[in-house]
Amino acid sequence: MPTRPSHHHAGPLAAPLPDEPATLLGNLTPTQFMRRYWQKKPLLIRQAIPDLTAPVSRDELFELADDEDVESRLITHFRKSWAMEHGPFAPDELPSVKKRDWTLLVQGVNLHDDRARALLNRFRFLPDARVDDLMISYATDGGGVGAHFDSYDVFLLQVHGKRRWRIGAQRDLTLKEGLPLKVLQHFEADEEWLLEPGDMLYLPPHIAHEGVAEGECMTCSIGFRAPSESELSSQFLYHLAERMDDGSEPGSKGAARYRDPAQPPVSHPAQLPPMLVERVGSILANVQWNEKDVSSFLGTYLSEPKSNVVFAPPRRPLDESGFIERAKQIGVKLDRKTVLLYDKRFYFMNGEQILMPTKARKWLTELADKRYLEAKRFVTLSDETSMTALLHEWYCAGWIQVDASA
Template sequence: MYQLSFSLNQFLTQYWQKQPTIIKGGFTDFQDPITPEELAGLTMEEEIDSRFVSNLNGEWTAEHGPFNDAKFDGLNDSHWSFIVQAANHWHSGVAELVEPFKALPNWLFDDLMISYSVQHGGVGPHIDQYDVFIIQGMGKRHWRVGAKDIGQYTDNHSVNGLKQIESFSAIIDDVLEPGDILYIPPGFPHDGYALEPSMSYSAGFRSPKEQELISNFADYILAHDIGDVHMHNPALATQDGFGEISDSDLNTLTNMLIKSLDNKSTIDDFMGCLLSQSRHQLNIIPAEPTWDMDEIANHLHSGLRFEKVAGLRSLYHQNSENTVYINGEVFQIPVNQTKLTRALCNQELLYIEQLENALDSQAVNLIQDLVNKGYWYAKE
């Protein structure tokens, strides 16, 4: 089990979205949860987001997976990396590395990305608009971090998807060794390259942009057929200017728009659905054959458990524990089963002791639905 060597509460107070920092020995006696060979194997899977980045002779190239064995045959000993996004969705050992960060909101956690780099391998100087904890695994990596929002994009920054910037003056310039953690808030330019074959684990935290909220809310309104009404004005009068928008009409239209944002129930459901959707593909496999209610009840009564699919987001609002949002869907929890809400949302395993009033039919029916969708699966 991985454990942070520092207080996350104190860290949030001093550094979170304020300034970058290096925490030496952030994990004591750190052991890599995955080998380079296993990571390379993940890059060969169709459903997994992976990249190969090379900067040999100063020429940057990036390719997206999946790859095959031939890709890794005859590679140089330097100047390349391969990267796997959301590796915690596909490897149980990697998923354990997320555990120490679960005091932070699940909806804010994006994924755990892994980079394997040989000497001088990296992705070049760039700026991210999210918070990231970069955990050093095997090997050593040299990192430089600049002041916030300093750095201009290069002329060819979008070539092959590499959003690189020009060089910058460093406020942090140091080498990370196994167990060290580099925290970088949004907007700070940074650049890291391997001094020797090394593994880096990036735990990213990303909130939706204002643009995303507006765009997704519009989609939600349309999908749920909300607000399908026109402005009505039976008191309409003539006006001198044909092209004029009257103040009264503008106010009416504006109030129609504001009204759509003033319905707490609609906003709660929209936010729950939006925030419970992962940005990365999940390993969801619907049950085949499907479970019936008796099989669900017998499984739990036998002391067996169901495990949540890695990376699946299951959320509830602070003052509304009878509605759960899972992967963009809404589920109602029986009034007398709020312990089930906390089990579904705060824990990875589901077992009978977490339920109130034994196993009533509504709770069993809900669990049956979740298992058959592939959101939870049987664990012996």
Template sequence: MPNPPLGNLTAEQFLADYWQKKPLLIRQAVTQFDWLPELPDLLALAGQEDVESRLIEQKQGRWTCESGPFRPSRFKKLAEADWTVLVQNVNHHIPFAAQLLYRFDFIPHVRLDDLMISYAPAGGGVGPHFDSYDVFLLQVGGKKRWRISSQTDLTLVEDAPLKVLQHFEHELEWVLEHGDMLYLPPRYAHEGVALEPGQTWSVGFRAPTAQELGGAFLDFLRDRIELDGIYTDPGLTLPADPARLPADFVRQVAGMLQGISWDETIVRDFVGRYFSEPKAHVFYDGPDDELSEAKFARAVAKQGVALDLKSVMLFDDDHVYINGDTLEADQAAHAVLQQLANQRKLPPAKYEESVLDALYECYNYGYLQLGAG
């Protein structure tokens, strides 16, 4: 895996001095592209059912936002300027995009979200805004002017379909050319306007709110709690007000609910499952011609395996999580499975039966495929 795309900085220096602290401009951060899409390539992705995409336009000072998939005819109606098409999770569909995303694994995988590509003609942009998460903005082709601000006034334009800042006063300005990259911490106001037709490849990170996590955790607990007992009131007396909530009733219900509890072990299991769970539009296809276990083992020895581009694999000391589930595997297999999670592939080799059992299960679900050898 190539070094992190941080210019002359080491990952340690970047984390200590910039991560969630201050912006950083890196000239020529990425210089080699094994995949360099043209606009028709991006529009083709935006037309797929399993791809999240948006089309943003500014007409007479008003913003509009449409969600894909889009028919090709939709793009024939666009003006020469003042529009942007955005394609999410390109790393799910293009191997080079996935490879680039995982060059940022100096941040734990549990925080990595996706690589989004936006294309804009000259004048195109999405307005001044801020993100609630860290973002790396890589310029690919063309030129774009970025203006940024540490302003605390984050008031948004009312009734706009986008989160556009009502008042934006930039402090710094740069023009990014092909291969240049800008890092911005969360809630840092910024505006990008294309000076020439080009793309921005955005690497975003997961930063869930406490409300989001709380709701998801309660859903997680709902399927796992086991509370004993049933409400009883053998000492019930005649109520003066039948509609009043009896204090004893409330007190007993409160006592029953105190049986709901959790500890760090339960939270760790929730985190492993929740942060590896695929998004709603993501599906996996098993092999068309499923190999037997014996043939699979021989193929792995010759070819190795690689995680599907859409797969997310995480682990702790005791568990391996993949795509929202725990992978049932013998503890002896965990070291190799952890290697697979970290590197997203395993080299050709004759692996122990416990490892092959786990790999074969993932293979059948479409979570991984045989490698190229």
């Protein structure tokens, strides 16, 4: 679907600086917001983004919901009965916009539209590694998803129409049984507000909330990743195991095989041998890791694209020299689906770990933090052949773009 280019320059669409009062945060600085509210308590911000229009229109959102590469859900509450379906949805599969009590949720709109990506960029006072996506909820009058709680932080930004929010810091998080979505059994609201376009509500994890559309409305939800301890542990151990030798080199790390030369004969063959348990326990006790291993895991894991993300290479890619000349004129920018993270040793691009020469690090750091490199910066970079070759490779893969809008 056609998109308007995003704007990355400093100004109203840029993320506020840590100690710069921001309209987005109710004239708090990001430092004040993080210290007082982040993961602590809710905050209502009237006119966080004045004169805001929805990043996509209703028809464009419906078009996205018809795309098999886009995650979408339809939630209805007809005759007081909850139902949920997963997309894609053909236009005639959605209820009439004149019918009450239904909601369309479209995940990851920032992956498919530059305007949504630009809106998400405003929240880059928070680490990219923690950001999940920008979801858009379209609802007809009375539409909502029921009283619920999330296990992650969320900014609820009203972009069209009005939605009434009720929230409560209740301890009883029991869910109603037999429903296709998580709805609280006993919701008790402490506060209530009507949000209009430009208004925003921040909620930390586990604050119960219910949003109901008053007339047709659209809400952007900026959500954040909060992996469970078990997910992080299992993925990290898998990451370690992948990097151990496959056993082809005798004597190398991970290559040794299990041995039990002292195993006696058994009369109970189905019993787990105590010697096996003890020996494997000692092997696992010797598994070690350090801060470098943890950082490497997090960089690759948190930059890995979701399974439904597909990059679009340029239809007629420029050769390397043509790419360099074009970039010298208009610069380069990260594709809206690309995640580029870094630590003090490595860069992590869409799940891959990259070691760069020291001279090239400042350029790649700037590209990661700004999501673009200006043309004048690329002119001085063009002498670094290893860097330009890598950037051209990413360009051919659709990970970065040469684009005048950068």
